[in-house]
Amino acid sequence: MIDELRAVLGDAAVLTGAEIPRKNCSDWSKLPDIEPLALVRPATTEEVAHVLRLCNRYGQAVTPQGGLTGLVGGARPSPSTLALSLERLTGVEQVDARTATLTARAGTTLETVQRAADDAGLLFALDIGSRGSCTLGGNLATNAGGNRVLRYGMARDLTLGLEVVLADGTILSSMNTMVKNNTGLDLKQLFIGTEGTLGVITRAVVRLHSKPAGMLNAFCRCADFSAVLALLASAQTQLADTVSSFEVMWPSFYDLVITRLPQLRRPLASGPGLYCLLEATAADLAADGARFEAFLSQSLERGMLTDAVIAQSQREAGEFWAIRGAGSEYPRILGEINSFDISFRRDDIGRVVNRLESELAARWPGIHALTYGHVGDGNIHLIVNLPGVTTQPKEEISDLVYGVVREFQGSISGEHGIGTRKLNYLSNSRSAEELAFMRRVKRAVDPGNLLNPGKVLPAPETGE
């Protein structure tokens, strides 16, 4: 099969053994490397189809790979699979300003897509910290969320059309560009958020939005979580749908990153309460800027805020966001971590975080439990590290956290997906009937279990 792949794709596109770069053996989950049987790097949709036809003939499973920034092991090769990287299937094919759509190949980085939209005077609203490395295909396969979901939705909401190659090599082209199209099953939804288990995404049509004249950012302190919720509700009423981000950082996060990362500038002194990063878009910088400032002073007067700093420049806004984005530094400042991406009804979050932080501290005194995230969307990240031990008690920590998620009927993944890291906990958020139906879909679409085996769906219970 490798010889046949080489004959069609060329030697440089099929790497084996020592030729396979280390980066293709895992992802940002930092789970231990697994070397794939081979790494194939097709450069066109037809080449992807060719690879999958051959794999289908030989019963060879594949692990699709984008920018390898996933946090749950989804792109880490399962044992004995072929890694199928989309890294050569790149490029923005079209930006259509009249229909506000953009067509790009799956391996294009998010940042390149954002830039192409910007160059055409429009906005591609999806934005996540890994924008420089993650790919559009990976974003859609994981239904990525990020910082602006509150206003523009997740990757799913920004997608109009998709081209996918199925496990048998069939090219399924649903490159719809229309906003309204009710013609039977919305097939693209099968592939968005299913982490490469049902098809390999090769191209997509995404929606663009009008580009704001600028962004308004404030770094605020609220006395407690009910003040945070009051501030959010008030911002959404008074600033209406210009509110694009509402990120919250608990002291467990802020105090640690601000002291361990001296390059970060501290906008507010450490103290009691929670920190919020509020972002709103401006169509008219002067008028909207004045309204933003008035809203913040009024919130101070009403006690929803106890302190706030407004960014006076792009650079200052960047400094606020650098604190919020400090996650890429965890390996350096904390070492091995257990990271959680959990979501809840917005109103429950204050109680959930208190429970999690206090139960973790009671069970493991001295533990770091950093909490922050997209509170506007009900989605928080919790980073746990027990200092001074050689082996992190990862399973016990996960059992504790996901137990609380189940109790509050939350989700074990708000945006990062399941991969292999959360396989054993999927039933905390999904019923037996839902899991059985997911398996039926998987069997129908990929009967040979050739696409990203071992990801998302745990092995069935005996008798199921």
Ligand code: FAD
């Ligand atoms: P990979 O990691 O390569 O793959 C992810 C999954 O998609 C795997 O299951 C893989 O098999 C599958 N896949 C990849 N490409 C394809 C394809 N073309 N067809 C089919 N399946 C495919 N995520 C968020 O949602 N919000 C955030 O705010 C966010 N911030 C992050 C910040 C940092 C610093 C880092 C490191 C990660 C962050 N992430 C975030 C997680 C990650 O960047 C996203 O999940 C991203 O969408 C993954 O894209 P990728 O191209 O790197 O995919």
Ligand code: LAC
């Ligand atoms: C973030 C990633 C971890 O929001 O999802 O920073």
Ligand code: ZN
């Ligand atoms: Zn996030």
